[in-house]
Amino acid sequence: MKLLTAVLTFGLVASVASVAAAQSASPVTEQGMPAAAIEPATTVQSNKVLKKTYRVEDSGTQAVGGGFVAVHAPVTINCPGTAGVCFVEAHQNMQVIGDGGSGRWAICTAIDGNFMSQPLCPFLDIVPNGFFHARNFVQTQTGISFGNHTIQTFIYTDGPATRSIFELTYRVYKP
Numbered sequence: 001m002k003l004l005t006a007v008l009t010f011g012l013v014a015s016v017a018s019v020a021a022a023q024s025a026s027p028v029t030e031q032g033m034p035a036a037a038i039e040p041a042t043t044v045q046s047n048k049v050l051k052k053t054y055r056v057e058d059s060g061t062q063a064v065g066g067g068f069v070a071v072h073a074p075v076t077i078n079c080p081g082t083a084g085v086c087f088v089e090a091h092q093n094m095q096v097i098g099d100g101g102s103g104r105w106a107i108c109t110a111i112d113g114n115f116m117s118q119p120l121c122p123f124l125d126i127v128p129n130g131f132f133h134a135r136n137f138v139q140t141q142t143g144i145s146f147g148n149h150t151i152q153t154f155i156y157t158d159g160p161a162t163r164s165i166f167e168l169t170y171r172v173y174k175p
Contacts, residue, residue, distance in 0.1 A: 026120040027156040035115040048173035057167040074150040087173040093136040095164035098129035103158025
């Protein structure tokens with residue numbers, strides 16, 4: 001009985017640990033993609049001033065294979081002024097459905113070709129088969145220099161899937 005209890009306890013602990021590891025992992029680090037420097041988590045201060053909001057949305061579908069696939073063309077954003085830095089926030093909302101297989105998926109945003117790192121995009125869930133599944137996530141990046149930059153969001157999947165409706169909101173703040 002003690003052996004059975006020990007085996008069941010070990011199995012439960014191992015299952016919980018593997019689920020937690022999968023949820024905390026990021027396709028950016030797994031795939032060796034470029035990312036902005038990972039800095040300690042920061043508290044968003046209320047004294048930041050919203051300078052501009054950019055929105056990208058689509059209600060169509062797009063077949064995606066495994067890996068990173070852009071969901072829209074790069075958007076030019078601007079950090080105004082002649083000095084200083086901006087804070088950029090990306091609100092991401094997207095639907096996905098499986099194409100016969102299963103695997104993990106994530107929504108990841110890049111600025112000037114480097115994935116945002118506050119935080120890195122996590123795997124959101126397993127791609128479901130037979131029904132659309134919606135998830136959202138927010139990423140931020142501090143220290144964006146003044147001037148123009150490109151921002152673009154990608155869907156990451158382990159295998160074939162279909163991306164459906166998405167809505168992305170990019171906000172630029174200045175202290």
